[in-house]
Amino acid sequence: AVELCLRSGAKISTQQHDLSTPVHLACSQGTLKIVELMFQMQPEEKEVSLKSCDLQRMTPLHCAAVFDHFALVDYLVSQGANLNTLNKDRRTPLHLAASRNAWKTMKTLIRLGADISLKDKDNRNMLHIMVTHDGELDKILDHELSTLFIPILEDQDKNGNTSLHYAAKRGHIKSVEKLLTLGASILTKNNDGQNVFHLACRYGRLNIIFQILKNEQTNSVVNEADGRGRTPLHIAANEGLFNYWFHHNNTNRVYTGK
Structure with a gap:
């Protein structure tokens, strides 16, 4: 269904009422293959999608980190996601992972270079x-x-x-x-x-x-x-x-x- 929508012209960077994009939703669900498909089919939308923030100033990386989708976190960073981006509470993806005791994601982010000193x-x-x-x-x-x-x-x-x-x-x-x-x-x-x-x-x-x-x-x-x-x-x-x-x-x- 996702591929059909993409082939029909649906943009992965389109924001809904809370300013979240389809990429935000896929990252919250931890569906790595769908995110990969989105970026493969619309590479021109990848950069803006990775930087896109919802009403809580959450990026797709924040969404993946808070639910401990560590493999997806690794992939998003490899595609250019900012490790240290801040949401409305000035929390980074690492902070959100810490708030959920998501230690696999924390280790992944630290290994990739996340700044542990940010507050x-x-x-x-x-x-x-x-x-x-x-x-x-x-x-x-x-x-x-x-x-x-x-x-x-x-x-x-x-x-x-x-x-x-x-x-x-x-x-x-x-x-x-x-x-x-x-x-x-x-x-x-x-x-x-x-x-x-x-x-x-x-x-x-x-x-x-x-x-x-x-x-x-x-x-x-x-x-x-x-x-x-x-x-x-x-x-x-x-x-x-x-x-x-x-x-x-x-x-x-x-x-x-x-």
Whole structure:
């Protein structure tokens, strides 16, 4: 049916009411063969189709990336799609893949040269986005790629949070362990003056609390006050965690930092 429409003169760059094109729709569905057919039959329309944006400023590459159609992503880039194009939220195809935990697409885009340092409208990089969407960092921060992310570990979003802040807040122990292994700092404070220990206490993330207590920099954070003058112990007591710590032999470290 697609080939018949194309032979009848239908243009692959024609935009409908939401400004999406047939190429956008095919990329959302992940139909690689149909996209190949479109470009083969109308090569003169390929460039404009790849650059075309819908009302959300989404390109066909955004559409393929958000649904983890990694083979199609590879093909679109080979045909000239811009790896780092931004949608209305200033998100790249890599950001959208990160928001869906689409690690195959993320690896494909990074291998092809996507810029991992770019930030969206909330000043969040792909690590922020992965963690806030419950992504599995170990799938992308493997031995082959992990060193690429070291320069962006301490990036802070509009709230001053690093990816480690969000991992601690959401209780992602594997992500916390991975970020700490790569060198993420537990000392960094957000706009509220809170470090990761404050957040772990605030949200009752006991597994994160114990992980941080093992860190050699623990003495520097356990008695640190936030912007309201509260230490992690103040927050823990307020959240009902004090008794748990007392009965698990961590009281000394919390009180004295020893």
